Amino acid sequence: MIYIVTAFHAEAKPLIEHFELKKLYEPSKFQIFSGNDTLLIESKEGIVKSSIATTFALTKFGAGSKDIALNIGICGAVENAFSKGDVILCNKIINHHSKKAFYPDILIQHSMKEATLESFMHPVKKDSLPVEIEGDIVDMEGAGFFEAASIFLPLHNVHCIKIVHDFLDFEKINPVEIENLIKQSIPHIENLINSLLKLNLEFCYNMPEIDNIHLLVNKLKNSLHLTTYMTNELESLLKDYIIRHKKLPDCIFEFFEVQINSKKEGKNYFDKLRKILLS
Numbered sequence: 001m002i003y004i005v006t007a008f009h010a011e012a013k014p015l016i017e018h019f020e021l022k023k024l025y026e027p028s029k030f031q032i033f034s035g036n037d038t039l040l041i042e043s044k045e046g047i048v049k050s051s052i053a054t055t056f057a058l059t060k061f062g063a064g065s066k067d068i069a070l071n072i073g074i075c076g077a078v079e080n081a082f083s084k085g086d087v088i089l090c091n092k093i094i095n096h097h098s099k100k101a102f103y104p105d106i107l108i109q110h111s112m113k114e115a116t117l118e119s120f121m122h123p124v125k126k127d128s129l130p131v132e133i134e135g136d137i138v139d140m141e142g143a144g145f146f147e148a149a150s151i152f153l154p155l156h157n158v159h160c161i162k163i164v165h166d167f168l169d170f171e172k173i174n175p176v177e178i179e180n181l182i183k184q185s186i187p188h189i190e191n192l193i194n195s196l197l198k199l200n201l202e203f204c205y206n207m208p209e210i211d212n213i214h215l216l217v218n219k220l221k222n223s224l225h226l227t228t229y230m231t232n233e234l235e236s237l238l239k240d241y242i243i244r245h246k247k248l249p250d251c252i253f254e255f256f257e258v259q260i261n262s263k264k265e266g267k268n269y270f271d272k273l274r275k276i277l278l279s
Helices: 009-018 047-060 142-152 175-203 214-224 228-245 252-256 263-277
Strands: 002-006 031-035 038-042 068-077 087-095 113-119 137-139 158-166
Touching (some): 002 047, 009 031, 009 175, 047 142, 068 142, 087 142, 113 142, 113 158, 137 158, 142 158, 158 175, 175 214, 214 228, 252 263
Parallel strands (some): 002 038, 002 068, 068 158, 087 113, 113 137
Antiparallel strands (some): 031 038, 068 137, 087 158
């Protein structure tokens, strides 16, 4: 499962649309959307609320060690070393108030910039910026999310992705502008997810457990636009391949990146993958 935590609906909306998530209507204090082995929860603003929402999602839906948790949202940049719209993978997260620092294990190649994130309990503007600030970028959720998620998941599966919205000189947030910034960042987010999935299945777990390949199958189903019948056949073939070879096919992750424009094209890729799994 991919768990995504956002603060605002404007941050969530492009992700909900891209991953084709549906709203869950079971009783909850949170807006939750789910589908395709992805769950998104809107925490609202603040370190504490982000921590509570993250804990709720990971416990309610039974997160396991191979699951991935991402905090995605906008941030302010302390210096002009960044540009508006820059997508940043945080390599250090600081809670400004408790002074706790957290360090994600970034074990994969990625296409984003890296920076230190510092989280505050209140909005921060340039003219009131604390002298002792350490972060390159600031927000109000990352530290709460990361401290909570790291209790349940290994550190290489917990990440904060922030998109630069302003330089601490903003007056009013435009939801449409936020939606556009998040939408533009989705290719980076998806590449990170694919790399983490590959890491979990191939690097951290030399022999993938048969019962834990559903996420891989689901990603292939979405990228190749497979029917239910094809998806079931794919899962069976993949399990048989792992039993025979004690590993995943070396080229399987290449199928994540293909662009399908028709049913016929999807079937052709499926037939190619089927041939590999029967070898």
